[in-house]
Structure formats: C-alpha cells, structure tokens
Amino acid sequence: MWWGSTIRDLAGGLTACHEHVWNLYGPSETTIWSALHKVTSGKASVPIGHPIWNTQLYVLDGGLEPVPVGVSGELTLAELA
Incomplete structure (x- = not known):
C-alpha cells in the first residue's frame, strides 16, 4: 500500500x-x-526520537568522536551506567 x-x-x-x-x-x-518518537502528520521527516531509559544515542565519526549537530556519522547506542 x-x-x-x-x-x-x-x-x-x-x-x-x-x-x-x-x-x-x-x-x-x-x-x-x-528510541521513540510520537508521529504527527505533515512533517517532512520522522525522527527516531529520544532514547529510552538508561540508553544514550551518539553520532560518531570514523575515529569514534562525536560529530556536530547536522553532520553525518554512525549512530551508536550506549547503556548508561
């Protein structure tokens, strides 16, 4: 469909x-x-949302360093200790 x-x-x-x-x-x-995000109509994109409890999301470069907002990288998930 x-x-x-x-x-x-x-x-x-x-x-x-x-x-x-x-x-x-x-x-x-x-x-x-x-991660979760409440979907609403009319948006150009649907974000993956915010991490659930005890989880952190990072976008990292090839050297495993955080990238600035808006820069492409690898999505990495981590457990908070």
Missing part, C-alpha cells in the same frame, strides 16, 4: 487512521527498541 510513498505520506495515512502512532527505533543488538 505504501510502496513508493514518502515517509510523510505514510505518517499522514497512519495518523489519519489512528489516534496514536509511534516510531520505535532499535537495532536487534540492543533490545526490541531503544
């Missing part, structure tokens, strides 16, 4: 049919999900 559509089309369709729509992000190495 959504093949070839944009994420904005998908978000708009889902939020039109359901009261609450959440984007749950998480690689299988961590848990079922590690």
Whole structure:
C-alpha cells in the first residue's frame, strides 16, 4: 500500500487512521527498541526520537568522536551506567 510513498505520506495515512502512532527505533543488538518518537502528520521527516531509559544515542565519526549537530556519522547506542 505504501510502496513508493514518502515517509510523510505514510505518517499522514497512519495518523489519519489512528489516534496514536509511534516510531520505535532499535537495532536487534540492543533490545526490541531503544528510541521513540510520537508521529504527527505533515512533517517532512520522522525522527527516531529520544532514547529510552538508561540508553544514550551518539553520532560518531570514523575515529569514534562525536560529530556536530547536522553532520553525518554512525549512530551508536550506549547503556548508561
């Protein structure tokens, strides 16, 4: 049904049919999900959201150093001790 559509089309369709729509992000190495974001229609993108309890998200460069906001890098998840 959504093949070839944009994420904005998908978000708009889902939020039109359901009261609450959440984007749950998480690689299988961590848990079922590690970050969440409440989806609203009309957005150009759908962020992965904020980390769940006891988790931190970092965007790192090739040397494992944090990159500035807006700069591409590797998403890394860490457990808070």
